[in-house]
Every structure is written in structure tokens, then in C-alpha cells.
Amino acid sequence: MRVLFFFLSAVKLSSDSGIIKGSNLTLVHGSVSHFYCDSSSTCKADKLGKRLVGPRLVPLLAVSTLCFTANAFAQEAASVQEAASVKLGETELTPALRVDYVSIDNLYRDGANEVSGSAVLVKPELEWRADRRLLSLTASYSGEYGVFSEDGLDYDNHNLDLRAVGDLSSKQRLITNLNFRKTAEEQGTGQAANIVGILDDQVEVSVINAGAEFRYGAADARGNLSAGIALGSVNYSNLEQFTDGDDYSYIRPYAVFSLRLSPDTRVLAEIRYGIYDFDDDGRDRNEVSLLTGVELASSSKLSGDARIGVLKAIYDQNSDEDTTALIAEVGLVYSPVSYSKFSLDIDRSLQTDDQGVDNAGSTISDDLLFNWTHDWSSRFQTVASLSFENEDRDCPTFDYQTMGAGLELNLQLRRWLQVGVSGAQVSRTVTACSGVAIDVEGLEYDRSVVGAHIRATL
Template structure:
């Protein structure tokens, strides 16, 4: 979907940005300011361990059908997008696992003047997962896939012009996680999450800003009161744009998790979030992302101290041929139980842009979880081919 070349379009590019599409689709103009953009992805993949288990692995050819529809509207000082996608997986060796995930999101941005910008978002996601940390096993056999919904709403208010020396972001988000499994499976994980964040920016160079960020997140569990808690974090860092062929954000600080139940030990530690892009050539891009923080617990753990790093490389070999390679490593240390997972993932992809509106891609994914817990390790290979089409 294309936007007019304006300051508003730049500010809300995440809402209606053509780069979010694998292809470059044309939209249908419904009115002067209302557009409709459809896209369809059809793929076939072979997964040799689609439940991600250590023993009794199951393999299958899986057909994926994913239509996506975007309804966009743009005014002189506002932009909105309503997006719906349905991801259908058909398991040819296990039709009882056939499922369709539904994703509905709404995004909006209102630019009141040069100093005041408001971004809003909301979403509803209905998901069925054949591979999960809690395997839901009885006597080595799968009982039921994880089935859950996530509903969220939030927004960010920005005060200060892009060219100003100082700027501040105020954000708030609310999320509900609910499971639809039978016999109250996963009920202990249902929760409401409220997150508040304040980020202050100060320009120290034409394209570089220093930042200070404070966060407060409240986790309110529906039935598992033992895990009710508050996460508090304070970070500082830099964000820069297109300086010496790089752009990115670095945040470093500390985080503490305080439980309402005094019998559960609090958790604390260093925290960082880093995202850096380096473009040595216009046709070649490297990305590095790394994070350390405290996540919510699972499988009996009160929390998980996680540290993850991903390095990716995208290269355009010919006008219509590009490759994407990535390597990820995550170390998840479960608190209150004896479990430490070290997860490695390698992704290889090749995409041929047959037409402006048509892409053909092939890919390979290798995933390995080396877990200290009995029965939680696994290896997984996925081979895929897909076709993505639009108008």
C-alpha cells in the first residue's frame, strides 16, 4: 500500500507501509481516502518434528494458506489500517491437527500538529499451537494442542517535534491471554497484563539521540494468584538514524520482578535491548538484535530469565533474486525449577520476484533445544516452498 510523500506518512509508516509486504501490491481505491489491499500466500512445507518433542516425533507435509486483507484510510493528519489474516495449516499425516489461526489488528495515527502525535493499536488473535513449552503429554502421547486467544489495546503519545532537541513518549498497553483447552489445561497461565512506559529523548547530534526509559508492567493472573507480580525496569541508551551506514537503538539497564506472594522469590538482573542495522551496500543488509530480560514463567517456573541474540543477512543478488539468512540463540533459565533451555535456530531463504505482484520462495529451518529438563530437548527440520500473490 502506497502513502503520499508527507511528514505524516513518515510518522505512521508502520501503520500503512508497503515494506511490510513481501510483494509490492496495488490497492483497490474504494473512495478518495479509503483503500483495500488483498494478498494471498500459499505454501507447502515438510516438518520432521512438528510437535517439537524429544521422543515420539511426528512428521508431516503441511499445506499453508494465508489470505490477508488490509482496509486503509488516510486523511490530511491521520492514517488508519484494519488488517485481517487467516492462517490455515493442513497436516496431511495428522488431520486432527488441522487448524486456522485468526488475526485481526487495527492501527491508527493522528498528528495534531508538529509537536503532538498519537498512535493507537488494538488486536485480537486466535491461535492453535502444535509445538509449545508445555507439551500437554500423558504417557508420552499428546492430549491436546495449546489453544488460546490474545486481545490487546494500547497507544503511544509523543510530545515534541522530530527536529526538536527534546522529545517524550508516553505509552500504555493492556493485554488479555485466555486458553480454550478442555479440562482447564493451561488455565494457570491465563492473565491480564498492563504495561506503562515513559521514554525521554535528548538530541546529542544531528542524527543521534540519548534516551532514558522507565517501565512498569503488572501481571494479574486469573486463577494462579501465586504468580501475580510487577516488573519494574529502568534503561538508558542511544538511538541513531543512517549514521555511517548504520541505524539502531541500544538500551541498557536493570529489571526487577516483585511477586505479591511473599513465598515466591523476587527476580532481578541486568537488562538490555539492542537493534542495529548495517548496510555496507544498498543491496546488502545485516541486522543484529539482542535482548536480556525477565519473562513470565511456564511449566511450573515462577519466571524465566532469558537472553537471546539474532544475526541476519539479507542480500539482493540480482534485480529479482534475494536471499535471507539468520541465526538465533536463546538461553532460557527457568526460576524455581531445574531447567535451562539453550535454543538454536538457523533460517535460510531464497526469494525470486517473478512479477511485481508475485513472489516465489524456498526455505529451510533448523531448530534445536538443548534442555537440562528430562524430555524437553528436541531437534526439528523444516523445508518449505511458498507463493505470495497480490493485485
């Protein structure tokens, strides 16, 4: 912690540029989007307050357009659901283990002082599933343990998910979900996204999400009605100089009406009301969202759902102007043939910025992730990915854009054993507000990652 102590003792604030400078660290105030790194080694933007249950539960939590701005070296691969399972009475237990070795040419995402290094990542997965006629229970754990050539980058991440789906009758269904994550934000992401320099530690964050939804209407009924509630909290446990006031909790009730247009297609309308309570009272706000969209059943080649709408954010403090924004949530999968799959995830959302700079308000975040998974034979698979992230922030803070591309090659040696290699490239550019002088050196960077992995199942 010597670097952090020295930084705190030598801080100098430049109010014109929104940059805090220390002897060997620079913090540029800006968005504090709440990112977490989950078990898939993919740094993700946790758009808290969205629906946590229903058909978009998994896509919402799995959307990642930041996969190349964080670890960048973990691409989509065979999921734990594809592994063989062990019967435990009337239940099933499915384990899997993946180990990656990666080489990174810019560990700290610092364009001014690039440091190369390597890491070993160990990623266990375990899923328990019980299906009865009217009740389905799922419990899953995934972890990631990273050991880097630079000790300050080591981390251990944990993700626990519990889900229950009960059919109360042919027309009534109850869905509940509880999720807990304990993760470390990699340097150059999350709360440390605007820091130029090397920290002795990483920001540690605990996230709890819970939700319940009641649906009325048979699967083939003309109309369905759903009502539910999502709630949760985000808590940072260290590095208070970067995270002070950022802890928050939220509660978001919602209602959805859907109308069946065809056996595979439903059009929907949704209303949400969210309440966000930050430790820093200046960021407290209420939100009202109106959305419309479509849901596509998984029985067709094109599945998933897409929503677009308007969000109105009302801040508790009179000094903060209310904000209206266009929002979108898209999670689509296209499988023209059984051995090839395309997926597209888009998320446009409103986030709250750090209030450390005068007039720093909200951020409009646009995230896009495109994946193509193709099985060329029963043994050989490729996964190609493209990502784009745009942070449009109120002045005087800067905007930035991040683009990434990655490719993974997998070879199935045995039914239970897979090996592969991967590579990824990511670039970030920064755009300053007109008339505001910001030294972008260090904030803009390029990062390349290459790796090899092995994955074992039963």
C-alpha cells in the same frame, strides 16, 4: 481427546524431577512463557507489557528468535507493504496471498519418537491505509491456515491490527494501537513445550493488546517527552490440565525522555511500571523497569533502537522472592546498500514460571534473531536466518537452549508472482539442575524442515 483423558486418568507426579508422567505423555514442569504463532508462521514470544506504541511497535511484535523452534519453515520474505495496492477513494487496500508446502522430519518436537509428515499452509494478508495531512489510519489482517498430515496439528490463526497516528500540532502527536490474535500453539511450544508425547489437540490462546502514547516535541527538537500506557490480556480456551491458572491481564504505564545528539541519533531514558494479574494469584506481581538506550532514524544506513536496563519484580505472595534482572531490547536494521539488509533483534526479559513445582520461580529468557536479506538481481532474492533461545530457570526446573538456522530462495517470475524454496534446521538441548535427575530423552530434539512456496500480489 482419548489420549488426554487417558493421560489425566493415569497421571503420576515425581516431585524430585518435576516431571508428570502418563501412559503416553510426559509433562516436565517449567517455564510457561506465553508464545503465540502469528500469521508469518513464526512462533514468537509475546513479551507482553512492553510498549505497544511508538517507534518499536512493529519490531517488538515481530521479534522472533523462536522461528525455528516452531514452524521453522517460514522465513522473512517480501512484505505486504511491498505489494501493489488498490485505490479506494483516498485510501489504499493491499492484498497478498502465500501458500507453502513443507516436509518436516519431527512434527511433535520429540527426540524419543520422531514422526515425519507434511503440511500445506495458506497465509492471506490484507492491509488498508488512509493518510491525511494530520491523521494516518492503518488496519491489517493476516491469517494462517495449516493442514497437516497429522490431524491433531491442524490450526487456523488470525491476527487483526488497528493503528492511528494523529498530529495534534507541530509538537504534539497521539499514537494508538489495538491488536487481537487468536492462535494455536504448535505442539512442543508454549504451554506444551515440556510435553513428551502426542496430544489430540493444540493449546488455543487469544491475546489482546492495546496502547496509547502522547509525545511532546518536534521531530528536530533537542528534547522529546513521551508518556503512554499499554494494557492487554492472555486467555487460554482449552487443555486446562496444561493452562489452568495461566490466564492473565496486565497494565503498564511508562514515560520516555529522549535527547537529540545528531539529526539521526537520540539517546533516551525510560521508566515503566507494570501490574500483572494471573488467574493463579500466586504469580501476581508488580514490576518497575529503568532503561536507557539510543534511537536511530530510518534515514541512515543503521536504523532502529536499542535499550538496556534493570527490572525489579515484586511478587504479591510473601513466599515468592522478589527478583532483579538485567533486561534488553534491541531492534536494529543495517542497509549498507539498497539491495542488502541485515537485521538483529535481541530480547532479554523476565517471565513467570508455572507454580506446579515447589520452588519454581522466574525465568530469564534470552532471545536472538539475525536475518540477512539480499536481492542478487531484480528477480532473485535470498533470506538467511540464525536464531538462539536460552531459558535460564530457577531450580528444580531445567534450562534449555535452542539454536536454529534457515535459508530461503525467492524467484520473482512476474511483478505480482513469486516462487521459492526454503530449508531450516533447529536443535534443542536441556541442562538439568545439579543433583536433580531428569530424563532428557524426548526433551532434546533435532528438527529439519524443507518447503516450497508461491506468493501472489496485485
